[in-house]
Amino acid sequence: MMTADASEPSEHPEPSEPSGGRPEVRIGAGELRGTREAGVAVFRGVPFAEPPVGPLRFAAPRPARGWDGVREAVVYGPPPPQGGHFGMDALARDAAGEDWLTANVWSPDPGPGAGLPVMVWIHGGAYTIGMSGLPEYDGGRLARDGRVVVVTFNYRVGPEGFGRIEGAPGNRGLLDQIAALEWVRENIRAFGGDPDRVTVFGQSAGGGSVAALLAMPRAAGLFHRAVAQSAQGTFFSPGLAADIAAACAAELGLRPTLADLAAVDPARLSAAGDAVGAKAARWADRWGRAAHRSIPFSPVVGDDDLPVTPWQALTDGAGRDVALLVGHTRDEQRLFTAIEGLLGQVTREQADAALRAYAPGPDGARRYREALPAASPEELYERVHSDWLFRMPSLRLARAQTAAGGRAHVYELTWPAPGMGGAFGACHGLDVPLVFGNLDRGQPAVLIGEGPPPEAETLSARMRAAWTAFAAHGDPGWPAYDAGQRLVQLYDARPAVAPYPEEISRLIWQDHAFAALPLTGG
Incomplete structure (x- = not known):
């Protein structure tokens, strides 16, 4: 988890990149000092929203507060609570911390005047696991060879991000993604990016998220091109999502309400989601295909934030002005x-x-x-x-x-x-x-x-x-x-x-x- 250095303010309000030096940029919340790797300026673990814990647990994301001095941006922020697939829960525990909502930036030319295209990555993981700090998501080579600014970020997954909890906003993981894109719009120019040339790209659940963003009125105008790689096609009705959430809460002897779940340890709640996914077949008569495939979490369609499926939204013209690149293996x-x-x-x-x-x-x-x-x-x-x-x-x-x-x-x-x-x-x-x-x-x-x-x-x-x-x-x-x-x-x-x-x-x-x-x- 990154820490703030509140000693002396930087002497470089503009990016400082002497040969072999460490790049510094100033964004709305304060100054950042990153690293230089293979010719690319890298800034890791930059908060784009307040930690969604305590009174903000299960809330919509709120903009990150500023800091004094120069903040070291060299370490990935801790990931949100994870499901247990592929040992991701252990990775999350090893990187303990509450600052789950952070972004990382790779730029071949940091500075307000560079005007480079921006590519914002949304990781996959079945809406249950995933974190931006995995080595396969390092954006250095893509940024350097393609002359683009690459951004990756964490968003809430599993029950924290997609559980249907009474008294809490739905699709919190998608709202985190919108908050990250808003942060890009407000700050990416400092890293050399052009806020009017933002491409969002993602794979699997990240591709499904890209599709969802195309259908979300709140996301309109935050990106100009979209890449959906192997878009996961599962979207839940409110009734299905609520029934699955009730089963997850029942694993803990609780109800799927904000009052009951707000104080539950996030790791316990993720484990409850894993338990339901592992035995989902017993609910096949109620959950249908989601149970057969053991998919307990997906974006929920029918609320103001995501009123219709992506396919319906695109048919209605929601993405007409957004160029789309889409495919699969x-x-x-x-x-x-x-x-x-x-x-x-x-x-x-x-x-x-x-x-x-x-x-x-x-x-x-x-x-x-x-x-x-x-x-x-x-x-x-x-x-x-x-x-x-x-x-x-x-x-x-x-x-x-x-x-x-x-x-x-x-x-x-x-x-x-x-x-x-x-x-x-x-x-x-x-x-x-x-x-x-x-x-x-x-x-x-x-x-x-x-x-x-x-x-x-x-x-x-x-x-x-x-x-x-x-x-x-x-x-x-x-x-x-x-x-x-x-x-x-x-x-x-x-x-x-x-x-x-x-x-x-x-x-x-x-x-x-x-x-x-x-x-x-x-």
Whole structure:
């Protein structure tokens, strides 16, 4: 956790960057002193909102207070309470502290006059885990090679950010994201960024968050371009979210109210959310697809902040003035199949159950089987999971955007990850190290393997160039998507522009509405 240095004010009101020196900037709250890494000025752990603890627990974010003197900005702020997946709860405990809502900035040219494009990253993690300080999200290479200012930040996840708590505002994690974007608007010029050229980009739940922000009236005007990578397509109705919150509170013998939960230790509340997720199948008759997939938290549709789903909002023209880049990987589900120990083990019964649970409409399962008569149980299982959770929600964003007169560019990552003998394919999360250029660090590095091959470096350079060109000019370098040709960028060892390749899935899902998931009954 960072600390304030209240000794002597800095002598440099403008950025100070002598050769080998430490950069300093002045923002609205005070002065910051960062570090210089490989030619990039880096500022970590900068508060964009007050710690949401004590009387501010479960409240909407409030702007951070200022400080005297020069604040050291060299260490990531502590992450918010986490679910236990992949040991993230332990990481959060090791970085103890209450200043959960902090941002980090990488700039190749800090200073009010640089006017560089800004890219604001929203991490994924199923709305349950995630923190900006993970090594795979280091923005140095993207900022340096692309001449952009990169911003990452923490937002509340799990029950703290997305639990439906009576007496508290909903979608607090999304409100944190809006607060971070407001902070960028007010302060990014000091870091060399142009507040009128802000691109928000995110993957998985971060991609779903980007979609949600496009639908939120409060977020209008805070960003000008948007990148949704493998957008998680789950959005909850108020009834479903309230029922899941009640189950989480019941794990603690409490009610899902502000009065009951405000004093509960955040780690205990996160553990209760984990417990409900682990046994969600027992509520399958009430929670439907959310239970089958063990997804206890997602943005809630129906309040003033998020009145309709992103697909409906884009269809209604909400994103018409925001250029959109959206896409997914070919084998989204493969990562989860591996984590579940099912690679090569999926039975016909499991495939049939997946088709019944996730295929759209009354005849969706039949249509999958008829369109793919030679597919193995594992192929059917992975395809319907990939389509429901990531691929078709992402494609539908592009369709809704273009139908309303907006512009969207679509891609699919088809390059198979070389790690583990190629078992992962082009799986969920593979795009993250490629976009950031961090091929040998963090959890996604397992997908690429020890010592990134030259083709990984080449593909990463191409994707970084496309993402930063989109941030700078709104054009990633391939034609916009349209309902006729449906041209998309395929990222492989030899990238190509071609018609969207998942035609079978597109046709099966083309009439699906992607409504908020309901509470299904008794």
